[in-house]
Amino acid sequence: MLDIRDLLVNYGTIRAVRGIGFNLAKGELVSLLGANGAGKSTTLKCIAGALKASGGSITLDGTNITSASPEQVVRAGLATVPETRDVFPDLTVSENLMLGAYIHRRDRAGNRDNLERVHNLFPRLAEREGQAAGTLSGGEQQMLVIARALMSRPSVLLLDEPSLGLAPAIVERIFEMIETLKRTGLTILLVEQNVNQTLAVADRAYIMRLGKIVASGTANEIRSTTDLSAHYLGG
Amino acid sequence: MGFAIQFVIDVLSLGGAYALMALGLVIIYGILRLVNFAYGELIMVAGYTMYLTSGSGLPWIMMAVFAVVMAVAFGIFTDYAAFRPVRAKSVTAVLITSFAFSNLLQNAALLFISPRPRNVPLPEIFSQTVSIGGAITPVRNLITIAASIVLLAAVAFLMRKTTLGIAMRAAATNFTMARMLGVPANLIISSAFALSGFLAGVVGILWIGRIGTVVPGIGLEPLLVAFIATVIGGMRSLSGAVFGGFLLALIDTTLNYTLSQDLLKFRDAFTFGLVILILLWRPEGLIRGPASGQRT
Amino acid sequence: MKHSYLTAIILLGVILVIGIGSQMLGIRLYDRIATNLMISLVLVVGLQTFMGNSGLLSFAHIGFMGLGAYTSAVLTIPAQMKSMALPDLYGFMKVVEISPLFAMIAAGLVAALVAAVVAYPLMRLSDAAAVITSFALLVVLYTIMNNWSAFTNGPRTLFGLPKTTDMPIAAVLAAVVVVVALAFKESRTGTLLRASREDEVAAAALGTNIPHLRWRAFILAAFIAGIGGALWGHFITSFAPKAFYLKETFLIITMLVIGGANTVTGAVAGTILVTVAYEGLRGTEGALNATSFGAGQVIGLTEIVLALAMIAVMILKPGGIFPNREIGHILIRARRKKEIVAQ
Numbered sequence: 001m002l003d004i005r006d007l008l009v010n011y012g013t014i015r016a017v018r019g020i021g022f023n024l025a026k027g028e029l030v031s032l033l034g035a036n037g038a039g040k041s042t043t044l045k046c047i048a049g050a051l052k053a054s055g056g057s058i059t060l061d062g063t064n065i066t067s068a069s070p071e072q073v074v075r076a077g078l079a080t081v082p083e084t085r086d087v088f089p090d091l092t093v094s095e096n097l098m099l100g101a102y103i104h105r106r107d108r109a110g111n112r113d114n115l116e117r118v119h120n121l122f123p124r125l126a127e128r129e130g131q132a133a134g135t136l137s138g139g140e141q142q143m144l145v146i147a148r149a150l151m152s153r154p155s156v157l158l159l160d161e162p163s164l165g166l167a168p169a170i171v172e173r174i175f176e177m178i179e180t181l182k183r184t185g186l187t188i189l190l191v192e193q194n195v196n197q198t199l200a201v202a203d204r205a206y207i208m209r210l211g212k213i214v215a216s217g218t219a220n221e222i223r224s225t226t227d228l229s230a231h232y233l234g235g
Numbered sequence: 236m237g238f239a240i241q242f243v244i245d246v247l248s249l250g251g252a253y254a255l256m257a258l259g260l261v262i263i264y265g266i267l268r269l270v271n272f273a274y275g276e277l278i279m280v281a282g283y284t285m286y287l288t289s290g291s292g293l294p295w296i297m298m299a300v301f302a303v304v305m306a307v308a309f310g311i312f313t314d315y316a317a318f319r320p321v322r323a324k325s326v327t328a329v330l331i332t333s334f335a336f337s338n339l340l341q342n343a344a345l346l347f348i349s350p351r352p353r354n355v356p357l358p359e360i361f362s363q364t365v366s367i368g369g370a371i372t373p374v375r376n377l378i379t380i381a382a383s384i385v386l387l388a389a390v391a392f393l394m395r396k397t398t399l400g401i402a403m404r405a406a407a408t409n410f411t412m413a414r415m416l417g418v419p420a421n422l423i424i425s426s427a428f429a430l431s432g433f434l435a436g437v438v439g440i441l442w443i444g445r446i447g448t449v450v451p452g453i454g455l456e457p458l459l460v461a462f463i464a465t466v467i468g469g470m471r472s473l474s475g476a477v478f479g480g481f482l483l484a485l486i487d488t489t490l491n492y493t494l495s496q497d498l499l500k501f502r503d504a505f506t507f508g509l510v511i512l513i514l515l516w517r518p519e520g521l522i523r524g525p526a527s528g529q530r531t
Numbered sequence: 532m533k534h535s536y537l538t539a540i541i542l543l544g545v546i547l548v549i550g551i552g553s554q555m556l557g558i559r560l561y562d563r564i565a566t567n568l569m570i571s572l573v574l575v576v577g578l579q580t581f582m583g584n585s586g587l588l589s590f591a592h593i594g595f596m597g598l599g600a601y602t603s604a605v606l607t608i609p610a611q612m613k614s615m616a617l618p619d620l621y622g623f624m625k626v627v628e629i630s631p632l633f634a635m636i637a638a639g640l641v642a643a644l645v646a647a648v649v650a651y652p653l654m655r656l657s658d659a660a661a662v663i664t665s666f667a668l669l670v671v672l673y674t675i676m677n678n679w680s681a682f683t684n685g686p687r688t689l690f691g692l693p694k695t696t697d698m699p700i701a702a703v704l705a706a707v708v709v710v711v712a713l714a715f716k717e718s719r720t721g722t723l724l725r726a727s728r729e730d731e732v733a734a735a736a737l738g739t740n741i742p743h744l745r746w747r748a749f750i751l752a753a754f755i756a757g758i759g760g761a762l763w764g765h766f767i768t769s770f771a772p773k774a775f776y777l778k779e780t781f782l783i784i785t786m787l788v789i790g791g792a793n794t795v796t797g798a799v800a801g802t803i804l805v806t807v808a809y810e811g812l813r814g815t816e817g818a819l820n821a822t823s824f825g826a827g828q829v830i831g832l833t834e835i836v837l838a839l840a841m842i843a844v845m846i847l848k849p850g851g852i853f854p855n856r857e858i859g860h861i862l863i864r865a866r867r868k869k870e871i872v873a874q
Contacts, residue, residue, distance in 0.1 A: 050411050070414035079415075086412040088405040095401050103417035105398050152417060270659050320846045327588060328849040330662060331788050332842055338781050339838035342831030350830060455777075459670055462663045470660050500678035507671040510664075515652040520660070 001026045001061055001187045002047075002078070002156050008055035009039070009046045016042040018211040019056065024156065029178070029188045031198045031219075034208035040191045041083055043208070044160050047189075048080035049073040060156065075103050079154035083161040083191070087141045087148075089134025093125055096133050096144055100151030111151070118147045121177065139170035146177070156187045163194050175201055199223050237369030244367070245488045246481070248376035251383025252441055254480030256457045257464035258390060259434035261476040264465070265407035266427050268326055272333040273313050274461065275454020276340040277432050281306040281439030282355055282449030283348060289356040298356065303436030310432025311425050337454075344451035352448035361444045379441045386437060387477060390430070394473065399426060407471070463506070467513050469520030478522055535713050537859030542709050542799050546572070549803070550702040562698055568806045569701035570763045572799060575786045576705070576712045577755030579798040581748045582787065583712075584721045586728040587658060590780055591646075591665045594672030595753040597775030598645055599638035599760025601676060601683050606634040607765070608691045616691040619681040631695040635761040642757025643750050650753075654745040661745075669780060676772035683772060690769035696762050704762055708755055712795045713857075720747050778834070782809070785837050789844050791851025796858040801851065805837065812836055 002024040009017035017039045024030045032040050045051045047058055049070035058066045060076050068076065088096055097118065101111045119126040122143045128136060133144055142162055149157060159178070163171040175197050182188060182201065192198040199205060199219040207215040207222070215222065263271050284302040291298070317336040321328045361375045394400035399422075406413040406423045414420050435457075442457055443449055460483060461476075468479025486509055490502050498505075513521070546569070553565030578592045608616050610628050629637075653664045677686050715721045724744045727734035734741060764770060782805070790801020812833040819829045844851060856864070 048415055050415060069420070070411065071417050071419045074415060074417040082412065082415070086409050088408050088412070090408060091401060091405060095405075098398065099402060099405055099413070099416050099418065102398065102402060148416065264659065268659065270663060317842060321842075321849065324845070324849040326658065327586065327792075328845045330588060330659075331784070332845045334781070334784065335838040335841040335845070338777075338834055339842070342834040342838065345831035346829065346835065455670075459667060463667055466656070466660045466663055466667075470657065501674065503674045504671045507667055510667070511649065511652050514656060514664070518652070518655040519657070 001028070002189065003059040004043075004047070004056070005059075006056035007043065007046065007053055007058065009042050009051055010054045011042070016211055017046065020208070020211070020213045021056075022206050022213065022216070024187050024189055026187055027182075027185050028203050029182045029190060029201060031190045031192055031202035031205040032208060033192060033195055033198065033205055033222075035193070037210075038208040039211040040208055041160055044080065044158050044189070044191055045082070047073070047078070047158060048082075050080075074152050074154070077153075077155040078158065079149035079152045079156070080158040081145050081149045081160060081162065083164055085138070085141050085145055085164075087133035087136070087144050089132065091133055092130050093133055093136070093144060094129045096148050097125070097151050100148035101153075103152055110153075114151055114153060118150055121150075121180065122147050139166050139173070142166060142170075142174060143177075150181075154186070156189065157181070158189045158191075160191045161193065162190075163192065163197070171197065240368045241370035241372060242488065242492065244370065244372050244376055244380070245491075246485050248379040248383075249488060250481035250484030251379050251387075252438055252480075253460050253464055253484045254477040255383055255386055255434050255438045256461040257468065257476035257480040258387075258473060259431040259438070260458075260461040261465045261468075261470065261473060262403075262427050262434075263431050265471050265473070266403065266410070266423060267318075267322070267329075269318060269322075269329050269333065271313075271431070272330070272337040272458070273317070273340060274431065274435060275456075275458030276337055277306045277310055277313075277435035278439035278442060278454045278457050279340065279344060279449065279451065280309045281436045282443045282453055283344065283353070285355045285440070285443065286348075286353040286449055289354070295356060295358045299440050302440060303433060306436030306439060307429050307432040310428040310435065314424060314428045341451045341454075348451070350451065352450045355443050355447060355449050357444055357447055375441070375444050378444075382437060382441060386434065390434075390473075393430075403427060463510055465520075467510055467520055469522040472520070472522045475520055475522030479520070482521075534857065534859035534863045535717055537862065538796060538857040539710055539713050539859075541858050541862075542713075542796065543706050545799065545803075546702055546706050546709070550698060553698065564806070564810055566696070566698045566701050566766055568803065569698065569705040570696075570759060570766065571783065571786065571802050571806060572705035573701070573708045573759035573762060574756060575783050575790075575802045576708045576795060576798045577752050577759060578783060578787055579792060579795055580712045580715050580755065581745075581752035582792045583794065583798070584716060584724040584728075584748050585745045587665075587745065588662045588784070589665045589749065589752065590662070590784075591668040591672065592752060592756050592783065593775050593780045594669045595642040595646060595756035596760035596763070596779075597672060597676050597772065598642045599635075599757030600764035600770065600775070601689070601760075602638040602641040602757065603631065603634040603761035603764050604689055604692050605682055606637055607631050607693055609693070612691040616689060617682070617684055619684075621681055631693060631761075631765055635758055635765075638761035639754040639757040642760070643754035646750050646753030647746070650749045651742075651746055654742040654749060669776070673772060673776050676775060686772060688769050688771045692764050692768045694765060694768050696766035701762060701766070704758065708758075709795060709799065711751075711755070712798070715748070715751060716795065720744055724748060781834065782837070785841050787851075788841060789851055791853035793850065793855060794853040794857050796856075797851045797853035800853060804852075808840070809833060809837070 004023065005021045006019050007017055008019055020043065034040050042051065046053050049068050049072065053066055057064060060078055063076055065073055065076055097115060101114065104111055124140055125143060125147055128140065133141065136144060146162065162174050178190065179201050190198060190202060199222060202219045204218050205222045206213050260271060260274050263269050281302040284305040285298055288298045288301060313336060317332050318329060321332050363374045364371050365374050394404055402413060402418045403423055403426060406418060438457060464479035464483045465476050467482060468475030486506050487502065490505055494502060549565055549568065553561045574596060578589065581589050605624060606627055606629050610626055613620055613625050649668060653661055656664060676683050683689060723739050727739055727741045731741065786801040786805040787798055789805060791797025816829050816832050
């Protein structure tokens, strides 16, 4: 479904991602783990089209999207939820969701159905429809960005640290929701620091360190064979 | 009574024009962080279009529509010709480019048209006066008020109710995120320039309606008004720009009525002094813009 | 620090060469152009002290130049001429007549004082708002010069300033201003300001009061602009407020930006380059006007070419010719590299 090969990304003179490769099969939930600064978010931003790759290729369902713009990437069926939890704070919840469906804006009936689905998934958002997104709590904003991404009807969803800075109870609910999404057949790439919870939902995982992939395998393999703390603590 | 009506009409007509000018500037600034010095030249373009078509025998309203269309086209053209190549560089580079482009357009008008004022055709109604409750006021003031009400309402509708408008507001807080939802960057930017050009075109006609002539430097005063109004209103808020426009008109009109002839020459200096006082109190402007949305 | 000395020596050398060269040619036109160049250097390098360190564009600089020019005029026009040159001048000022040197210092002080009062709130504004208000400030200063007839003779030409500026004096002042600008750049205020541009949040966290630093730089720039105005006034001896407005603002900003606003070297290089281009274009325009058979005047051609040049520089080299390093720094680096290669 999503195939990354030899990806290189530079921030000015800093080489943030140094030739990594991984892939996601249809319906799979794959996780990208690693410490801060390992290059995970950079990888995601590059796939989303927000950063230019300096080398390698990104293929989505057979189409090359390596140098596509962000708007082309989402049209190709890949939606991104950035770690910065970028709701549009002055827009209402429903305006935020409406923009999520921007690429399908002519298909009003389809959007209505989709909105209903999203509201079923996140009943809280239905309650807050008319409220400015900036007034929501952190957990609600996280739900909103995920819901907004779903409104574009993606075949692949990139989630960047959805649990970042949220209370444990909310983190729990976010992971439940990720499992629910997985059951709908959505292909998901989940970037996380929260190792245990992530491995509990992921099919497979890759571990990044200093811009490279240092380990990979099924969730169980990773759990049993890899000394994760070494990768996190830089040992 | 008559005096009060006169005062209110003056404030509203001046304020309406100021608000539209400020709005056209802040729409571009909000999305691109670009202070468009060439904004005043859009008014100049509208004026010269009217002058150049004045011999064509077209009905006035057609000429006016054509002038607005030219301002819109020029707005989009400035973006492609001058700003796109430098946009990725730095904010100062874009600012300097817009300043240079403004100079370029003005001097092109000097060179190819004339440094001297040119007459712009105006329909009779612009020079007629009407008496309302004892106050005698030019009809063009009422036209300005009506036009600004219609346009402000239309812009409010566009920005609040249409997908394009909501996408533009979204792009103003976080352009990259908007693009990641599939909102095309070029569409948003061109729409912003088109809207800015449209407002400048309409304001240009109303503005020139007061004077009846166009000169290469005609855009300076409106530009300055828009600058000051946006700074008092808050650089990044559309409603702030409108509010700033009306406030500035209130200040100007009050000074017009109260200052003696000798001091009236210094009106701009007094206005500016007041603006400085406002900014001492509120450096961010009176109405806060949208939060930047980034929370990293 | 060492390379700033080298920069100073090179830039002063350039000023000296131009100064002596223009005199040796013995052509009046070149003398005039060289004097104008030196005065422009004072203004452009003065603007660089603010813009280069704070990163903010100031449009008000020429306004302060105007303040300086008028201050010096009021103080130096001979008492017997004042009733003609400035008929509305307040009585007590009519008898004042001081030496041009003191008047020049007074001109700088008046400009600095006005800048200090007006600019404090402006320096607290966000970048864009600060730039915009500096533009508004220019317009306001112009309005005042245009209307305060008692001091300025209104929009009419003010005449009668003693002609005390010549090429050597202008060159000496230009040299002093270059040294001041280099020293300010290396001073604590200058260094902190430039650091704050890189990372405003970090600088603020270190306890630097950025608006205050900007304010100091702005006052210094206004002081230099005031001096430059007086210098120019005593060269041209008669002028009107429109000499201190958009056209001149555009010109000095073009000089600074094409050369590179971040460096004093850039300010000097830009001034020389644009002055040469400007004189050349003016000459062409004049020639065109002389040959065109009354078909109308060619006006604005010079500005069009300069504007195009400025846009081209912004696209190709947004930092100008000398974007980051002073000439001394560049030379020392180049030599070091050569040495390394030789070893």
